[in-house]
Amino acid sequence: MEMPVWWNASLGGVMGLLIGSFLNVVIYRLPKIMERQWVEEIRAAQAQSAQGDPGAAPPEQERFNLMVPRSRCPSCGHMVQWYENIPVLSYLFLRGRCSACKARISVRYPLIEIATGALFFLCIQRWGMTPTGLVWCGFSAALVALAFIDWDTTLLPDDITLPLLWAGLLASALQWIDVPLYASVLGAAAGYLSLWLVYWGFKLATGKEGMGYGDFKLFAALGAWFGWQALIPIILMSSVIGAVIGIGMKVFSSLREGGYIPFGPFLVGAGFTAMVFGPNAILNAVLNLLGL
Known part of the structure; x- marks a missing residue:
């Protein structure tokens, strides 16, 4: 029954x-x-x-x-x-x-x-x-932990980000998620390399580190779970969420010493939005918000 x-x-x-x-x-x-x-x-x-x-x-x-x-x-x-x-x-x-x-x-x-x-x-x-439902439960649990650890400590532990990345690739290979394996692999590679390039471009231009390597790995994991096509919508949504929260914290004088805000929780928020509504819905929402 x-x-x-x-x-x-x-x-x-x-x-x-x-x-x-x-x-x-x-x-x-x-x-x-x-x-x-x-x-x-x-x-x-x-x-x-x-x-x-x-x-x-x-x-x-x-x-x-x-x-x-x-x-x-x-x-x-x-x-x-x-x-x-x-x-x-x-x-x-x-x-x-x-x-x-x-x-x-x-x-x-x-x-x-x-x-x-x-x-x-x-x-x-x-x-x-089903396996699909259970792997998305695991995805959700990992993202909750990462968001709060990063917010508290500015750390994104490899003990969570790397298993999350490999779990996305494995779920794609076993067809437990609706992302072809090639799109999952490209998403992981492009997710890591894109933020790695931003990191080094910012560091060479300013001499400062704008983000940590944990952000690269988390973005790579999201690319593995949603495919390379979802990377632009996810990074746009996380940037918008981060900007809104950052402005609010600045207005209420609640920024930390140095004005640093970890980026991981905003990537997590975009990841949950992609899981619930889909990456295309994210892109449409951001474009509507920007009046485009």
Whole structure:
């Protein structure tokens, strides 16, 4: 017996809530894991240069990954219990405060869970509980994590961007997405090279770095998922979104020190727009906005 579309979509939404809870861990911990790895590499290099000096040996560090240690309150160290970690419901039950010290819990946590649940619901409602629907769920989860990590830290981790790129190429090869393999490969290559050329042109002209290599990889991944034809609409939409938000932040004096705004979240916004409405709809919307 085939399950009704709304039932499968609801199951997808619940799955998205659970994945969204895990994404909160990824968004917080992955940059810290990267920083610890960099520190360990520096210490190892220093120890090696000291030619075996015992005093230069790197000290043991507490295990820290996406699973260990268990989540704790950053204010008092209270270890979060399983019933305090139920997506959205626990936040509402706790009234947005730690059960031990009553410190406020950021509303961003349930919002990320809700957003991920809504995206999964949309993907399953549109493509069903099929390989196509599931790979677009994975695409959505990766983009949510990348957007918030980049916004917080200006980092786009290879641990997410590169698997996202290869997943797009594989999904195209297996015909799980409606993008021919040649268009997916060209999209990945053109996406990377286009921003790479912009980066070096800007750096040679100004002596400054206008973006990071993570942006190249994310744009390449979007090219793999949507094909080379979608690159211009995506970059136009991300630029428009970035300009609007940047102007708004400047008006309200909320720009960061140096006036830098990470570009990754705007690429993510354009990627979600392409997923929901299609790249052609993006191009038409931008052209209409510009009065062309």
